[in-house]
Amino acid sequence: MQQVEVQSLQRFHPDYFLQRFTSESLSFQPGQFVMVKPSGLFDPFLPRAYSILRVRRESNRKGGHMVEIFYKLMGKGSRALSRLKPGDRVDLLGPLGNGYHVPPSLTTALLVAGGIGVPPVVALAEMLARSQFTLRGSQQGKTNRRSSDKGRRKVVAFVGGKTSDDVLCLTDLRKARAKVHVATEDGSVGHRGLVVDLLEAHLKTQTSRQGLIIYACGPHAMLHAVAQIADRFQIPCQVSLEASMACGFGACMGCVIPVKQSVKEQLAARQSTISYKLCCKDGPAFDAREIAW
Amino acid sequence: MGVEIAGIPLKNPVMTASGTFGYGDEFSSFFDLNALGAIIVKTVTMHPRPGNAPPRIAETPGGMLNSIGLQNVGIDLFLKQKLPFLRTLTTPLLVNIAGKSVEEFADLAKRLSDAEGVAGIEVNISCPNVAGGLDFGTDPRLTYEVVRSVRQATPLPVIPKLSPNVTDVTVIARAAADAGADALSLINTIVGMVIDLDSRRPKLPGATGGLSGPAIRPVAVRMVWEVAQVVKTPIIGIGGIMTGNDAVEFLLAGATAVQVGTANFLDPLAPMKVLAGIESYLTLHRFAAVTQLVGAAIPSETRSKSNVHSPRPKAK
Numbered sequence: 001m002q003q004v005e006v007q008s009l010q011r012f013h014p015d016y017f018l019q020r021f022t023s024e025s026l027s028f029q030p031g032q033f034v035m036v037k038p039s040g041l042f043d044p045f046l047p048r049a050y051s052i053l054r055v056r057r058e059s060n061r062k063g064g065h066m067v068e069i070f071y072k073l074m075g076k077g078s079r080a081l082s083r084l085k086p087g088d089r090v091d092l093l094g095p096l097g098n099g100y101h102v103p104p105s106l107t108t109a110l111l112v113a114g115g116i117g118v119p120p121v122v123a124l125a126e127m128l129a130r131s132q133f134t135l136r137g138s139q140q141g142k143t144n145r146r147s148s149d150k151g152r153r154k155v156v157a158f159v160g161g162k163t164s165d166d167v168l169c170l171t172d173l174r175k176a177r178a179k180v181h182v183a184t185e186d187g188s189v190g191h192r193g194l195v196v197d198l199l200e201a202h203l204k205t206q207t208s209r210q211g212l213i214i215y216a217c218g219p220h221a222m223l224h225a226v227a228q229i230a231d232r233f234q235i236p237c238q239v240s241l242e243a244s245m246a247c248g249f250g251a252c253m254g255c256v257i258p259v260k261q262s263v264k265e266q267l268a269a270r271q272s273t274i275s276y277k278l279c280c281k282d283g284p285a286f287d288a289r290e291i292a293w
Numbered sequence: 294m295g296v297e298i299a300g301i302p303l304k305n306p307v308m309t310a311s312g313t314f315g316y317g318d319e320f321s322s323f324f325d326l327n328a329l330g331a332i333i334v335k336t337v338t339m340h341p342r343p344g345n346a347p348p349r350i351a352e353t354p355g356g357m358l359n360s361i362g363l364q365n366v367g368i369d370l371f372l373k374q375k376l377p378f379l380r381t382l383t384t385p386l387l388v389n390i391a392g393k394s395v396e397e398f399a400d401l402a403k404r405l406s407d408a409e410g411v412a413g414i415e416v417n418i419s420c421p422n423v424a425g426g427l428d429f430g431t432d433p434r435l436t437y438e439v440v441r442s443v444r445q446a447t448p449l450p451v452i453p454k455l456s457p458n459v460t461d462v463t464v465i466a467r468a469a470a471d472a473g474a475d476a477l478s479l480i481n482t483i484v485g486m487v488i489d490l491d492s493r494r495p496k497l498p499g500a501t502g503g504l505s506g507p508a509i510r511p512v513a514v515r516m517v518w519e520v521a522q523v524v525k526t527p528i529i530g531i532g533g534i535m536t537g538n539d540a541v542e543f544l545l546a547g548a549t550a551v552q553v554g555t556a557n558f559l560d561p562l563a564p565m566k567v568l569a570g571i572e573s574y575l576t577l578h579r580f581a582a583v584t585q586l587v588g589a590a591i592p593s594e595t596r597s598k599s600n601v602h603s604p605r606p607k608a609k
Contacts, residue, residue: 001560037559042355045506047559076352091560244348246357247558250319253312253335253361254350274343276364281319 001093003039006084007058007066014165015073016116017082018053021090023067028052030123031099031217031240031285034067035248038080039089046246048077049280051217052095053119053169054126067092070169072116096248100124100215100238100285107211110235111157111178112199112226114218115166118159120240120285122169124215125155125176156202157181160195160222164188196225203233213238216288227288237288243279250281257283258292294572294583296330298527298550299450299475301385301412303330306583307540307568310531310554311336311389311415311454312361316375317382323561326382328568330550333387334379336417339397341367345422351487351496356506356533357555358485360422360497363391368404380410387452390443391417393425398439399446406447413449416440419456419481421503430456430481433468440472452529454478455516457509462516463523470524478529478552479520480513505555507533514546521547521588522595535563537570544571544583545590 007020021036030052037047050069058064071078084090100120102109109128111121131153155178161167162185173180181198182190191198199214206212216226217240230237245255256276277283277290294305308331309320316334317326326332344364351358366374371388379386388411392398398416405411418439420426429435436453443451453469455462457480466477482503487496495501513532521528530543531552540551556563575583 001562042507044352045355045559046350046352046357093561244350246350246359246555247561249561251313251315251561252350252359252558253315253344253364254348254359256344256347256349256364258347274346276343276347 001091003089004067004092006086006088006090008086009082009084011082012168016070016168017073017078018068018070019081020066020068021092022058023055023065023092025065026055026067026095028055028095028123029099030127031120032095032097033248033284034069034092034094035096036069036081037077037091038084039091041080044076044080046077047091047093047248048081049096049242049245049248051119051240051284052123054123070116070119093248097280097284098282100240102128103213105211106153106213108154108156108213110199110202110212110214111155111173112195112214112216112218112222113157113159114195114222115161116168117216117218117222117240118169120217121157121215122172122176125157125173125178128153128155129176155179158183158195158198158202160184160198160218162186194222194225196222196229199226200229203229203235209233209235212236214288216240223288224293227291227293230288238285239288239291240285241279241283241291245280248280250278253278255279257286259286259290260292294568296549296584298529299413299452301331301450303385303550305330305568306544306550306571307564308333308387308529308550308552309557309564310552311417313554313557316371317379318375320557320561324565327384329384329564331385331387331412332379332382333389333415333552334375335365336363336389336391336420337365337368337371337401338363338391339368339393339401341365341370346498348497351502353485353487353504353506354508356504356508358487358497358502358504359482360499360502362422363420363426368401372404372408376408376410385412386410387413387415389415389417389454391420391423391426392439395435395438395442399442402443402447402449402451406449411449413475414443414447414451415478416443416451416453417481419454419458421456421458421482421484421501422499427456427458430465431459433464436465437468437472440469440474444473450475452476452478454481456481457483457512457516463519466520466524466526470526474526476527476529476549477520477524478531480509480516480532483509483512505533507535507539509533510539510542514542517543517548518546518591521591534567535559537567537572537574540567540571541574541586544586545588547588547591549584549587
């Protein structure tokens with residue numbers, strides 16, 4: 001755990017916040033998270049898990065970095081963070097968990113985000129954009145050569161929310177050269193309806209499913225719907241889940257996710273057919289087929 | 294900083310509480326586990342247990358409720374998969390066990406005595422989150438039976454973990470001591486409940502959970518204090534220890550050692566910070582040994598009845 005300082009806090013109407021912390025150098029996989037809590041306070045008592053939006057090098061400090069999280073005002077934990085001023089201290093542990101897996105075979109990433117589920121998919125879009133930048137700048141390295149053989153990876157993002165206030169980070173996604181499709185439930189911007197409808201419509205127009213992978217984060221019901229669509233179109237799908245947790249690194253065993261059990265496991269368990277995985281340590285990014293929705 | 298508890302020499306009095314430290318491996322990337330006084334691992338049962346349905350955690354003022362439900366891999370896999378790593382440590386390992394019957398407690402103790410690398414057994418007669426989990430720890434007759442049968446089943450030190458969910462903890466403590474307990478761990482979590490105002494239902498699916506964290510510390514300190522005055526058995530104090538000063542409170546109340554629990558969730562380095570905090574207290578107040586603190590808060594006339602013989606700090 002490191003004690004870090006709040007560097008800045010930016011509010012997006014009505015209750016979304018982008019918060020930056022000064023930090024030691026920190027490398028992360030998109031989908032990984034940090035546990036964050038104002039230092040020295042016991043109320044809120046527990047740290048909260050936040051997906052890492054990005055880590056950037058700080059321009060005015062030697063070797064310093066900034067960790068960015070993006071969150072919605074939900075309860076005690078987020079409220080306490082949103083009240084901090086630049087310079088206030090925060091306990092930060094991470095990066096933790098397993099992020100999205102990007103196999104070399106990926107040609108098109110289909111990102112699906114609902115509401116405040118957007119940070120990990122933005123992180124992924126930015127990572128994919130960066131890796132392509134590196135490959136053009138450098139002629140060396142095994143990974144680069146392999147990627148250049150495959151050509152440019154396409155990123156298509158489907159972002160949904162209740163209203164136009166809840167579709168977030170669109171500029172960041174476009175900057176990362178993602179093609180962005182938007183849906184809102186009230187129709188205030190983009191398609192009127194659910195983001196999963198856009199995903200489904202898009203998949204129907206695709207002639208080849210080679211190299212496609214769906215990466216999703218958002219409300220549980222949305223993720224379930226995405227998983228069903230992925231199943232129907234036979235496309236690999238990774239979902240980033242959340243659960244109430246105390247520690248974030250596998251000690252409290254509080255954040256369990258029900259998963260499907262193999263026959264072997266069912267025999268070994270003797271008494272029960274329920275099986276759980278830890279959201280923090282086995283996830284938060286899971287293969288959608290694993291989850292007992 | 295050395296203490297001896299249940300015949301086990303410890304390099305310092307700081308242990309990790311069962312259920313908050315996994316099987317140790319989760320923490321090995323954060324600090325050197327050999328710096329701990331002892332490690333107590335997550336409760337092991339005869340058969341694997343999937344644990345309770347989520348959500349399992351609810352935050353409370355100054356603490357948290359948990360209802361994990363003794364999720365664990367079972368004794369077979371524990372011995373095969375978890376023990377080999379723990380055996381590589383020099384820190385004594387105490388294994389916490391929970392049985393469904395007096396016989397199952399004894400069987401588990403026997404299996405562990407045959408395994409190499411187990412220094413002692415903590416007997417969980419106080420889990421509030423499984424059916425019947427509290428029965429053994431809230432009835433002095435059952436406490437006596439369980440502890441005696443474990444005592445007879447193993448040559449290893451036997452340390453019952455007592456429940457605070459009783460009218461008079463000293464009655465249970467006496468029963469455990471009479472049955473041959475080598476030390477007593479207290480306290481386990483306090484049964485509590487949080488209701489969600491939106492759904493108007495309890496936040497945890499099983500309605501209740503075990504309360505831990507600094508919110509319960511005064512209750513735990515009081516119980517250690519009470520038990521220290523009625524039994525000669527050494528006590529391991531547990532309950533919301535976040536800092537070295539918190540640990541010192543337990544030692545002064547009569548505990549010989551302490552366990553750090555919920556604090557591990559907030560900061561994986563918590564046990565090391567608690568240890569450093571105890572050391573600075575000793576230095577600041579010029580105590581030569583941590584054992585001098587044990588029971589020092591108990592008035593001498595009461596203290597003489599028990600085994601607590603710690604001298605008062607010398608006048609400076």
